[in-house]
Amino acid sequence: MKAIRLPQLAAAATVALGVSIALIFFYAPIDGDQGLSQKIFYFHVPIALTAYACFAWGAWKALLHLWKRPEGADLESYVAIHMGVIFGSLTLLTGSIWAKISWGVWWAWSDNQLVLFLVLFLFYCAYFMLRYSVDPGPARANMCAVYALFGVVLIPVSFLAIRLSRSFIHPVVFTSHGPQMTGSQFFVFCVALVGMLTLFAALYQIELAGKRLDAHLRELRELLA
Amino acid sequence: MSPSEKYTAAAYLVVFVGVLAYVLIIAAKLQRLQREVADILERVRERDRG
């Protein structure tokens, strides 16, 4: 990932997303019962999967930090989780828009994935609260790494919990819409997913570059003082 | 536009605006960094002259 220089990565993301939007609106067939609004699916689900990828990458960097302490692993874990929260928020927004058009309600407790993102959103906001409450240093890096690992374990556990909560608290009124995709739809979905993942990689490198610049500048100012 | 089209457009617009907002934040950070580099450059020049 780091070997690819930033401009190439940004270009790849733009191309991939451009192609996927073109495919979504001009190639993918209009869905039978849901009509045009089904096309929200092509962005909503890839963004959700990208958010999972962000959290997984953040947890991987956290594990790396605790295990072999490479330089900068803590910063990369932080930026990855920051990306995860951004994509998570987009998932919640697009998800609620889709819920509005599909079921007329802005928030659908019956959509497992939406509820899971709500839980993860709460969890990872707490990650930032922890990070801002402890002074920078090895202690903070260790704690944030441990908390990131808890986050990645929380994803499957909460998903299971939410499914279990179906049968007694919220009986399912609408079937959760995981539409079976035809061949062409699946192809477009994959292109959109690749586009989103590349976008994550590009934004991730941009923010990392910014944070490293910040650190070097602070050190420069310190040396000059 | 039918409600279906309106909401689809809204969804894609939200994503586009989100990424755009992110670009703006990075642009602001870039500007701040440029100012800081200029400031440090100035101080180094002073030290050389001093």
Added chain:
Amino acid sequence: MLTARNLSKRFGAKRVFERVDVSLAAGNFLLVTGPNGSGKTTLLRVLAGLAAPTSGDLTLPDRALVGYLGHEPLVYRELTPLENLQLFACLYRIPEGAERIGMLLERFGLWEVRHQRVGTFSRGMQQRLGLCRVLLHEPQLLVLDEPFNALDAAGAELLDATLDELRDRALIVATHDPERVERLATERLAFA
């Protein structure tokens, strides 16, 4: 016993200390001097293994051989001296703990109050109990941060006598009035 090469520590951008080289063997006595807030405490925490240096390499003895006494005596105020030392005797796996605890409490004049809550003690008595805790497991390396400033007169003499007896161990003592231990010091490190 303990070697440190080119050690540095920073909190974010603030540099606490840089390019510190230390090598201590049994019998050495490193005296660290400097005003308050000059990084002495942080250096001692790093050398005791409580904090990680930002850069530089450091080899420390096993934790069981290190004794650390900071500004705080590090004893539980709700417990009695006996309970405190029994806890640490267990954690440090000291074979005949009871005799050693009794000897130390006797020596530091705390035997009579061994069943009273430490919270009721004066600051000097608490610091003496801290010293008992540090000496309990007969550490090979003692890291003492400003050991004298909270001690009462009696405690200070006891500490002087103890430091004399520990000539065969490695010691690191930080203080901002070095005269008291000047004669014992084999190495010095002055912090600006």
Added chain:
Amino acid sequence: MSYLSDIGALTRKDLLLELRAKETVPAMLLFVLAALTIFHFVTPTGGERTATLGLLWTAIIFTALLGLTRAFVPEREQGLMDALVLAPCDRSAIWVAKSLAVLAFLGLAEAIALPAFALFFSGIGWRTVAAVALADVGICAVGTLTGAMAVAGRARELILPLLFLPLAIPVVVGGVGASAADHGGKYLAFLVLYDAAFGLLAWASFEYVVSET
């Protein structure tokens, strides 16, 4: 063998501290009773069973939170974490001992809360008691670790609920499910899974939370 003796010594210390101070347990007892009383006034008479059970679980989670906030107070105020971290014992023993202590306090509070709930609202089945026991293990395992994290920061009392509550959501789901749903067995199994997964993770990662080297 010595790992167990470390845990024993540390647990004894934690219980002794509470015995002397007598702060946390009374506070938790009164808190849980006050919470249940308040819940009585907020539930319509003859409220549906799942709703009232949900209140019991809410009371348990926040009572546990109260106990967890107090868990590392002695270590923080007197800087004693340094002494414990310096000891040659495995640092996870500190976590095990503290979890057991908080578990004991929580158990005491629940010994009062469950009968009170049965009195105020509706009877308690054995499944609810089993769920409470299993949930307590998970709550104390995760809560003690997040408590150690919160104590290192500045806004300690604010941070702990934020760190702990998202992780407690699955416990509440499992708990309410086990006590309310007709075939509650799978919820108990889920709670066991939660305890195993997060207990193991907390046990393995606690060392990194309390020490830098």
